[in-house]
Amino acid sequence: MSVQESTFHGFANPVDPSPDELRAWAYHPDSVPLTSMPPDWDLLVAGDHLVSTLFELAMDQNCPARRFALHCLYIYAADGIRTNFKAHPKRRFRKLVEQAERGGDELMRNWAHNSRMLLARPELFVYHDWCEGGLVRDNRRLG
Template identity: 75%
Template sequence: MTAQDSTFRGFANPVDPSSAELRAWAYQPDSVPLAAMPQDWDLLVAGNGLVTTLFDLAMDPACPARRFALHCLYIYAAGGIRSGFRAHPKRRFWKLVERAEREGDEPMRTWAQNSRILLAQPDVFVYRDWCEGGLVRENRRLP
């Protein structure tokens, strides 16, 4: 049974969702709208524990919560890069970037390219773009 087939029954703890809960919610996001989530929920889930789940969701063009997952990947990238990879392991980050470049569609390749640009030019960081969804909404490549 896949997440798409399962019924989302809610989060045991929305502040610390499991990978299975996040995946089930992502395919039925109207069951618990983002507005009903704790404040800054995106910042809470965009950490190491759920990044591979978020990446898988963002790689799936059929996922209803794909834009949310991609937004969380931008938060993850910015957090890792801006902390000098103290917040997130550099190796895991690079594996995701390389996989997005190899296997991803245009929004995922854009995320990978923007992440590489931020690493090379930290001054391109704008909170609104990276942490409030600006780059996802605009599907914009950094110069």
């Protein structure tokens, strides 16, 4: 049985979900609504431990929680860049950006483009865009 076919029954620890739990939730997000999650849950899950899972979910056009995963990737990118990669490894970040450029659709290529723009011009950081979902909702490319 695949993750998409199974039912998700909740997180053992929502503050620190496992990759399998996050993946299962992403295909059944109504089973545990975001409104019931801890405050700033997006900030909690947007770290190294789950970034590969978030990237996989964001790349899947059929994932119901895709936009949430993409939102977390924006947080991850901004956090890494703004801390000069003390928060996250630069190598992992670059690999994700390159993967999105090669195999992603418009949403993912925009994330890659915007991440490269922020890397080149950190002054482009606007909290609303990067950490509150503005760039996901608008799906725009920074110039």
